[in-house]
Amino acid sequence: MNFSYEVMSDDDHARLMALYGPLTDDMRELIDAALRTEADPDAIATARAAVQAATDALRSKQRDDSQVVRYSVGGRPLVWNNAVIGLRNPIAPPLTIQHGDDGCSCWSEFTLNAAYEGPPGLVHGGVCALVLDHVLGEAASEGLTKPLFTGTITIRYVRGTPLGRLRAEAAVERTEGVKSFVSGHLSDGEGITAEAEGIFIKPAWARDAE
Amino acid sequence: MNFSYEVMSDDDHARLMALYGPLTDDMRELIDAALRTEADPDAIATARAAVQAATDALRSKQRDDSQVVRYSVGGRPLVWNNAVIGLRNPIAPPLTIQHGDDGCSCWSEFTLNAAYEGPPGLVHGGVCALVLDHVLGEAASEGLTKPLFTGTITIRYVRGTPLGRLRAEAAVERTEGVKSFVSGHLSDGEGITAEAEGIFIKPAWARDAE
Known part of the structure; x- marks a missing residue:
């Protein structure tokens, strides 16, 4: 393509x-x-x-x-087909991502209905991973404005995540050379249900361009 | 509920x-x-x-x-709403899971279209995690017939996963007490695009029942 x-x-x-x-x-x-x-x-x-x-x-x-023609609006790529935040993609919940003033943190409050189910009444564990991967990536890339790819991500499941109203948040912990270390979690009204840590890497072509 | x-x-x-x-x-x-x-x-x-x-x-x-009334068919829970394999859930690709004769491995070949996009032309990294979480869980639970929950899962992204025809597979590496250690990967025609390792845990109520 x-x-x-x-x-x-x-x-x-x-x-x-x-x-x-x-x-x-x-x-x-x-x-x-x-x-x-x-x-x-x-x-x-x-x-x-x-x-x-x-x-x-x-x-x-x-x-x-x-x-395919891709568009950007206001310096950000237009991601309306995105599987997590795409406003034109009915598969996306969608999440609306809020960015902190520090440029390296973000959060989102959203609802997951029965379409995101795994065990009865609970969010599919893989959907928890999908959401956490996305918010960690948003924090690492300053809202998708910096080129980065995910190196590794680890999800620790604390307890089952109930379907319904949820919150996800993430922040960059530190940066070492081309690597950014990011952590975040998913929570319901009772507290944290899943935690995530990720390492995001600046691609070689973006390093060469600096 | x-x-x-x-x-x-x-x-x-x-x-x-x-x-x-x-x-x-x-x-x-x-x-x-x-x-x-x-x-x-x-x-x-x-x-x-x-x-x-x-x-x-x-x-x-x-x-x-x-x-909600939940059904089982042939000793397996009926998961037609499931976000990955649910035949009644248009959000699911869906994956059809094939189980190995050994009872602790599985694989699936499937197609991901534009609805699963992250970066242009590539599968959303979180969707890779969603699929890998599911197939690792299938391998660990012998096709969802054994009660287990995911403790942790780590995804290592080798390269971007192109939209299109893909394969996912997983197998139990070893079991220690209540913990099962499972690994798997996602691949396209050119080879592996993402690897996963997970630890799955038998819940306390299932241990007590033995």
């Missing part, structure tokens, strides 16, 4: 988010309804036909993935 | 999967179409109305999450 980058204006970004954001929210509602449906076969058939009609409407004009 | 468990017959399971499976596949198509759409506002409005109609049809009869 070839990628080219274009700068998108704040106005265009706002216009497109107003167009696509509600569609994505509708799809999140659909996923929740589907996970909990006990509708009869006729109603399922009606739903399938409607979903297919929606797909057809969206396929009336499709991006060609072989020539 | 209260959970009760009921045994579902193989026939009922097959009937319900034939009812719900295609609906879930349709929703995966919808998600892909939505991520790549550049349709005009009228087409987006048409799609939103259709998605809402589908949601209404599915909501015609809904499970009450405060009294």
